Amino acid sequence: MIDMKKNTTIPIGPQHPALIEPEYLKVSVDGETIVDVDIQLGYIHRGIERLMQDRNYVQNIFVAERMCGICSGSHTCAYSMAIENLIGDVELPPRAKYIRTIILELERLHSHLLWAGVAGYEIGIDTVFMSAWKDREYVMDLLEQISGNRVNYGMSTIGGVRRDISSDIMPQLVKVMDVVSKRADYYADVFLSDKVIRARTEGVGALSRADAEKFSAVGPVLRACGFDYDIRREGYAAYGDVEWEPVVAKKGDVQAKAIVRLGELKVAASIIKQCVSKMPKGDIRVKVAPNISENEDVARVEAPRGELFYYARSNGSDMPERVRIRTPTYSNILTLKPTLIGQQLADLPIIVAAIDPCFACTDRVALLDVNKGDKKIVDGTYFRKIERV
């Protein structure tokens, strides 16, 4: 047991220059070394799941999209897949599957480039930050041309996609993918060879294989610990038709997480190029009935940050009875505790940034006794009980 009286407690957050979004990390330090961390979330709870119960299935596509500013495409895709599973007999046109894959991979590209920039910024090397975000703009321009928007593309819908990718954009898509995969090589080289970056990332914030399993880490954080686990292996959208391999690293430190993400840039570029060459012709969506009979189902999508999980329950009307969303950061945030303990306080920003956190997506429920300041731990049966009322 750590003697809290001997150690100094430093509050990091809810508003702090090192953090992009509000959350509260209560850090106990002994000198410069972190000895304990308490993570408190809930500062940006928006009640989106409740909002979904008041809107019909089509309106909810756009509510789901606004869960996250970066992985909005993954959210619409996962929501649409969950509702398609609810209906049961929806057969997506092949072209729609390919367009979904292209959008999901473009999103992964811009998310990982954004992450590379943020990581450079947290380390203190603004050159990486500036050039990674410059390269990200090429991808954003493509998304803007395909969907009309830089963020919140509004592409996936229940039963397909809403917009076609015209053949004029295809050559540009391939050209940008060549540029991005070349730049991915460059960033991977920089992260492995630059002395300053190596000193700040190598062996810093290492997550052990056992801890990754214990805390149910997902996505690049899990793959950085040597697990070959990727939801894309399930073959949703067109992932079953293209050839790709997940990027896996061994050490679990910040450098390993960077290698996984930068490696995924190349994989994403190759998936997009394969999709462009194999793109089938035909319809992009099928019509579905507005009302869905009583059923419940789930859908999983590999968002840029990890596994994104949607649960939906219908009751025969045109509105869902319940939608439950588990975002990747919800799983990954727990790994902060084992990774931060024993590290230097100055390394905290990069260790937190290394899980690519998205707190606005994560905030769901926090049970706090206001009078006593106690936190309450509840199990699944409790939620089931209050949910059925």
Added chain:
Amino acid sequence: MKLTIECLKNVLKKPFTQKYPKERPAIPSRLRGKHVYDKEKCVYCGLCARYCPSNAISVDREKKEWSVDIGKCLFCEQCAEVCPTKCLVLGTEFELAEVDKGRFVFRG
């Protein structure tokens, strides 16, 4: 060393950023901007209002009135997608900032 070379290369280059609003950005053809509404074609069925995720559209069939609150609008284009007569499309006007909230309501 690699970063130093990158830095020096960029010293000689022009800024990558666009000087908006002096320099006008290229508008993508699929941009979802302010609504373009054709009163003649509208049958006041109310589908656009029913499918609007933010309840920004209101339709009155008796009075033959249609309005959209741009301040609430998400620019998702679902209203234009469900419109049976295609009297509603999202145009390319995107500079919609106003000083008065009342001016956000756009009546057809």
